[in-house]
Amino acid sequence: MSSIQILGIDLGKHSFHVVGHSHSGKEVLRKKYNRNQLISFIAKLEPTIIAFEACGGSHWLARKCINLGHQTKLIPPQYVKPYVKGNKNDFIDAAAIAEAASRPSMRFVAVKTEDAQVIATIHRIRDGYIKERTACMSRIGAILLEFGLSLPKGHANMKALFQWLAEQNQELPPSLLNELCSIHEHYSYLSQQIKAQDIKLHDISEHNELARLLKTIPGIGDLTSTLCIADVSSANNFANGRNMAAWLGLVPRQFSTGGKPKLFGVSKRGNKQLRTLFVHGARAILSRPETTGKVFRQWLVNLRATKPFNVVVVALANKLARIAWAVLQHLQAFKAALQP
Template sequence: MSIETLGIDIAKNVFQLHGVNKAGRAVFKKRVMRDQLLQVITRIEPCMIVVEACTGAFYWARKFEELGHKVKVISPQYVKPFVRRQKNDGNDAEAICTAARQPHIPSVPKKSIEQQDIQALHRARQRMVNHRTAVVSQIRGLLLDRGFAMAKSITRARRLIPEILSDHDNELTPLAREAIAELHDLFRDLDRRIASFDKKIDAVFRQSESCQRIAKIKGVGPKTATAVIAAIGDGSEFRNGRHLAAWVGLVPRQFSSGDRTTLMGISKRGSQHLRSLLVHGARAVVRTAPNKTDPNNQWVNQLRERRGFNRATVAVANKNARIIWAVLHKGEPYRAAF
């Protein structure tokens, strides 16, 4: 039995294995429990192991590589078309194996432990930010119900909520005041926790030479730089900068047929968090460009006049993604084109 490609359908406790030889013929099928998986993989000669990108995929990828195997991680969206008949673990493992053997199927960049640590910081911080937004919205709604209108701004909320709570001559009842005060305490606690995560991300940024190189690009700050490193590492999984921009979802979707080419809105594929950071950074570049006269900002201003603010923002984000790939791939410092 010679296995060339081994597809593994990863789950929490049960794992389905499907191995094929060079001719694509199935030569190995096995269903194992979590505590048996590494023992089974140890007895298999080194081959290409393929898993879907999911929770735990990168952990198992590192374990399999330690045993001498090559590992490929592919996106579930490329596996689904190859699932035959009914969906079950056996068919899923077979589909993973079949998809991995297609020459045009891209792989997902593997993540090291350090990259996953940085990603954990970003995900935890984003969770806190979402909670803070929800708390402020609820406070704003409760105050509006009592006749206090407040603009949608975190800065104004920090200033106005304490003023309203400290004014005992307004129409807030004691019970409403206590409820809103508790929510305000939660709001302040979330602020403190977010600031703590910001310090940790800044510390990671200062210790990473790659982060500091790409942070010299206009529109890329510490949070964007660390998120990029956590997502793509050195960018070696991408053929070029355009490939990275497409993976992030900063290129138009197509609906073309024959000689008719139709371009739609951006595809919004890949990491939503990374795309948001790139777009927010680009928005700052476009917003401040009218006050500057250097060639790069003149290009941004001309683009804004032709296509509008939003399209110019996405174009700058796309360009920054391509520049980031070039800086990481070549290992050289960023040099402005103008």
């Protein structure tokens, strides 16, 4: 197998389709393995380039390959699709991955560490609890509406649900109150779980040097700093701050032809969760411009005076992302005095 230059792998849960290309691009291997067989095959293979799409389980396999002496290349799935020839099947996908990995202009995804994946898992579980709690609140509101009661929005009203029901002076069936009691207990449980996840992220941000540096930036707290550590990991993954902002989808969408540039709204490409946190951070700054917002001085004042509010929010989020890249790149805390 010494003739293999690039090994393309189409990942699956139980089956893995492998296609090997030689230095000339000729296909020299086409095999299907299960998980254990694949690891055994890679362990016996001479050091080579192993490529696969950045998807579920890809970072674990990438770390395995690196430990076995191979060079790994993780490719975004949307960049592999143009190289798929003819009908789609697993071997054709593996061949497309191998071909895409051979292109010098191809963009690759950095391999995440175990710690970064654990932080991302904490965020994912927290988001799941929030979605479940929102659904639980909506369910309670819909049930009460069926009995002629419109529950006001907000967690404060939800926490004081039974006190609010007592103030309505409306008799409800005892069996309905039992059901409400049960679902309200589930709401309280979800709130406790969300708080527990917040405590975990706070502890991580307090003990991680990069997270502490990121938290010196206005609008960035425990959530944004820890997710940056998990998803960005190293500033070297981007050439500059603008590239990181573009990866987050915080730059204008472009459609230019014939030498005529056309710019539209933000692209919203890339990491949606981290982009949302930067936007929320920008909104938090604009809610208190006289305190947190003053570090941006006249730039923010002029922008707020000439642009709509949401445009200013995205522009500020873009700026926060670029500052975050600079902090990660230079390993220095944010200094407000250096801002124009």
